[in-house]
Amino acid sequence: MQPETDAPLASLTTLRLGGPARRLHTATTTDAVLATVRAADEQGIPLLVLGGGSNLVVGDDGFPGDVLRIATTGLRVDGTDVSVEAGVPWDDVVTAAVAAGLSGIECLAGIPGSAGATPVQNVGAYGQEVAETIASVEVYDRTERAPRTLTAAECGFTYRHSVFKGDDRYVVLRVRFRLRDDAGRSAPIRYAELARTLGVEPGERVPVEAARAAVLGLRRGKGMVLDPADHDTWSAGSFFTNPILTHDAFADLTARAARHLGPDVTPPRYPSGADHVKTSAAWLIERAGFPKGYGQGRARISTKHTLALTNRGRASTEDLLSLAREVRDGVHATFGVTLINEPVLINAKL
Numbered sequence: 001m002q003p004e005t006d007a008p009l010a011s012l013t014t015l016r017l018g019g020p021a022r023r024l025h026t027a028t029t030t031d032a033v034l035a036t037v038r039a040a041d042e043q044g045i046p047l048l049v050l051g052g053g054s055n056l057v058v059g060d061d062g063f064p065g066d067v068l069r070i071a072t073t074g075l076r077v078d079g080t081d082v083s084v085e086a087g088v089p090w091d092d093v094v095t096a097a098v099a100a101g102l103s104g105i106e107c108l109a110g111i112p113g114s115a116g117a118t119p120v121q122n123v124g125a126y127g128q129e130v131a132e133t134i135a136s137v138e139v140y141d142r143t144e145r146a147p148r149t150l151t152a153a154e155c156g157f158t159y160r161h162s163v164f165k166g167d168d169r170y171v172v173l174r175v176r177f178r179l180r181d182d183a184g185r186s187a188p189i190r191y192a193e194l195a196r197t198l199g200v201e202p203g204e205r206v207p208v209e210a211a212r213a214a215v216l217g218l219r220r221g222k223g224m225v226l227d228p229a230d231h232d233t234w235s236a237g238s239f240f241t242n243p244i245l246t247h248d249a250f251a252d253l254t255a256r257a258a259r260h261l262g263p264d265v266t267p268p269r270y271p272s273g274a275d276h277v278k279t280s281a282a283w284l285i286e287r288a289g290f291p292k293g294y295g296q297g298r299a300r301i302s303t304k305h306t307l308a309l310t311n312r313g314r315a316s317t318e319d320l321l322s323l324a325r326e327v328r329d330g331v332h333a334t335f336g337v338t339l340i341n342e343p344v345l346i347n348a349k350l
């Protein structure tokens with residue numbers, strides 16, 4: 001297929017932001033993906049791999065190279081194994097797995113974007129993350145100039161991170177998941193809010209479809225399911241990751257919180273290995289003076305979710321980034337914690 005030149009990228013991202021690509025290729029087969037990547041690499045042309053554009057902030061000047069939109073479509077369920085080409089919409093994978101009665105990804109329903117991007121930031125929500133169910137990832141290795149299969153261990157999964165994030169060595173071609181067949185029951189429900197919604201105790205199981213439906217309901221209430229009519233969903237999901245702090249840094253945060261908010265106020269704290277604790281970015285942002293709906297301009301915090309920075313319809317990338325800087329700097333001034341952006345910034349700087 002012929003590439004488009006000077007192709008607008010804004011309409012290919014969920015934020016609906018960003019300037020044009022010098023050239024836009026759309027590949028519907030893995031062979032076409034490989035041919036486009038090889039050609040760009042041989043000619044030394046910068047390459048951006050694009051899935052659903054739901055975790056991308058593209059600069060107002062666009063991308064001065066080739067953008068490869070992966071639109072491959074293969075999806076196969078074989079027993080408890082689900083094998084999926086990179087371009088398949090992620091929610092279709094969850095729907096197919098749940099329809100087959102399989103568990104392990106039901107709580108990841110409603111996350112936008114492509115299956116091939118899920119290993120990139122180890123997509124997670126409501127107590128599940130893909131690291132738990134990915135068996136292997138088929139990639140094209142741009143350094144070795146050859147296809148390769150990475151085991152889950154080789155993917156280096158951590159919280160919202162992997163070997164794929166922030167490094168363009170690998171193009172994901174196919175992901176293989178190993179799910180569970182527990183007679184149509186979900187994995188144990190870990191997330192307290194989801195357990196409450198389902199009327200069960202954390203650790204109990206429910207029918208896999210009930211878990212999926214409850215997650216979708218919760219996500220819709222937070223503007224976390226795409227809806228073109230709802231500007232609260234014109235986002236890249238959570239803009240900041242939850243900070244992971246050393247015990248000393250958490251003690252410092254606790255002291256600052258007590259100073260600013262009163263002696264009885266302590267920041268949320270979740271275990272994160274022996275040496276660290278995780279706290280809540282949303283809690284920090286709200287307590288630093290940035291509530292839901294914050295902002296006067298064309299980019300604002302979602303009215304439904306503190307972590308989502310949204311385009312109210314006519315924003316530029318620079319509008320969004322100045323809001324992000326204001327929030328990041330405000331949280332740092334109040335609590336001494338530096339928030340890290342979750343979406344990938346292309347030709348843009350926070």
Ligand SMILES: Cc1cc2nc3c(=O)[nH]c(=O)nc-3n(C[C@H](O)[C@H](O)[C@H](O)COP(=O)(O)OP(=O)(O)OC[C@H]3O[C@@H](n4cnc5c(N)ncnc54)[C@H](O)[C@@H]3O)c2cc1C
Pocket residue numbers: 014048049050051052053054055056070086111112113114115116117118120121122123124125164166170171172173223224225226233235236237238344
């Ligand atoms: C409303 C909303 C809710 C969200 N909720 C969640 C959530 O609950 N949990 C969560 O983890 N994320 C969430 N996200 C973020 C996002 O949906 C995920 O990160 C998703 O996996 C991104 O997929 P994508 O295809 O849109 O990737 P893109 O945005 O197109 O790309 C993201 C990055 O992955 C790279 N990439 C994409 N495809 C490939 C490939 N085949 N090979 C190599 N690199 C590739 C890109 O180059 C880029 O660096 C949300 C986003 C939105 C808009």
